[in-house]
Amino acid sequence: MKRILITGATGNIGSEVIRFLYKIETKNKIVAAVRNIEKAQKKIKYYPQLDFVQFDFENPEKFERAFKNIDCVFLLRPPQIADVDxxxxxxIVKMxxxxxxxxxxxxxxGVEKSPIIPHHKIExxxxxxxxxxxFLRPSYFMQNLTTILLSDIQNKRKIILPAGKAKFNWIDVENIxxxxAILLNDFEQYKNQAVEITGYENKNFSEVTVLINQTIEDKIEFVSSNPLRFYNIKKDDGLETGMILVMIMLHFLPRFQKEPIISDLYEKLTGEKPTSLEEFIERENKKFTSFHNQ
Incomplete structure (x- = not known):
């Protein structure tokens, strides 16, 4: 039995990793790395066998205790942290x-072709x-529609991005x-490999907007903005500069790249097809209604 530390344990992905580790009935011990143990225990309360340890990416003094007796780490980059050095x-040194x-x-x-993004340096x-x-390399998260893009959808009835007609491959965070969980549990079989996980659909934001509008009465529209205009809009919305720049890189650069490659990794690992956009939108349908109609 090994001890697996999950960083970002209370976030969208970390919590799903924990859920699926228990769902596949891992024999390993799972430890949630969190900033506030008391708050995390209230949020993640369905797994009595789950251990918690205090951890903060921005506080190296917490590293040694968090890593004590740990064999394996699920590591992600918090969106607000861009300074890799x-x-x-x-x-990594402390690990x-x-x-x-x-x-x-x-x-x-696509990280191997994008030295400008932090993930390239971390790899x-x-x-x-x-x-x-x-290295697990997922495509574009479906959940971006229900997190970072949701305020504009609910309040402005718009998706505003510098994405143009660029195609994105869409993957459900649950699939990730x-x-x-499978890779953590069976590490030796996949070690020292970089693997991509994607859905089976490459669609641009205009096409995704059409899919959403098929399920709601108060329609939304996609507005493709140039990067400077987008920066000013998001600055007025109160978004931090670092986050705005990450969003520009994420959505503007694909306009000059080939369509994403589609991987069958998820189906190979699970025997199931990844979530389709239609399934995801149906599942999250209520979130796309106007804020004023909720």
Whole structure:
């Protein structure tokens, strides 16, 4: 039995990883790495066998205790942390010092061709450390529609992005969580590999807007903005500069790239097809209604 530490345990992906580790009845011990144990225990209350440890990406003093007796780490990058040298370098060093030798890092699809994004540097750091790793590279999250883009959908009835007609591959975070759990549980079979996880649909935001509008009365529209205009809109909305720049990179650069490659990794791991956009939109339908109609 090994001890697996889950960073971002209370977030969308971390919580799904934990859920699926228990769903596949792992024999390993699961430890949730959280900033506030008391709050996390109230939020993640369905797993009495789950351990908790205090952890903060921005506080290296917490690393040693969090990594004590840990064998494997599910590592993700919090959206607000972009300085890899400042935050991730000491993190990887401390993992090695504590004898951790297995990392499943949640990266992004196409990272090998995008040295500008933080995930590229983090992958390189992990490889240079000599630690065994699995790089899980997912495509575009369906859940972006119900998180970072939701305020505009509910309040402005718009999806505003500098994405133009760029095609994105859409993956459900639940599928990522399930795949991550399998990789963590069966690490040796996939170690030192970079694998992509995608859905089976490449669609642009105009096409996704049409799908959403088929399920709601108060229609929405997609507005493609140039990067500067988008920056000013989001700045007026109160979004942090770092987050705005990440959104621009995520949505503007694909306009100059080929369509995403489709991977069958999820089906290979689970025997099931990944969630379709239609299924996801149907599942989350109520969130897309106007804020004033809720």
């Amino acid at each position: 400042q935050y991730f370098k000491p993190l 090695k010092d504590e004898g951790i030798n297995q990392i499943v890092f949640l990266s992004v699809q 390189k750091l992990i490889q240079e450390s000599g630690l065994n790793y699995i 969580g399930e795949a991550s």
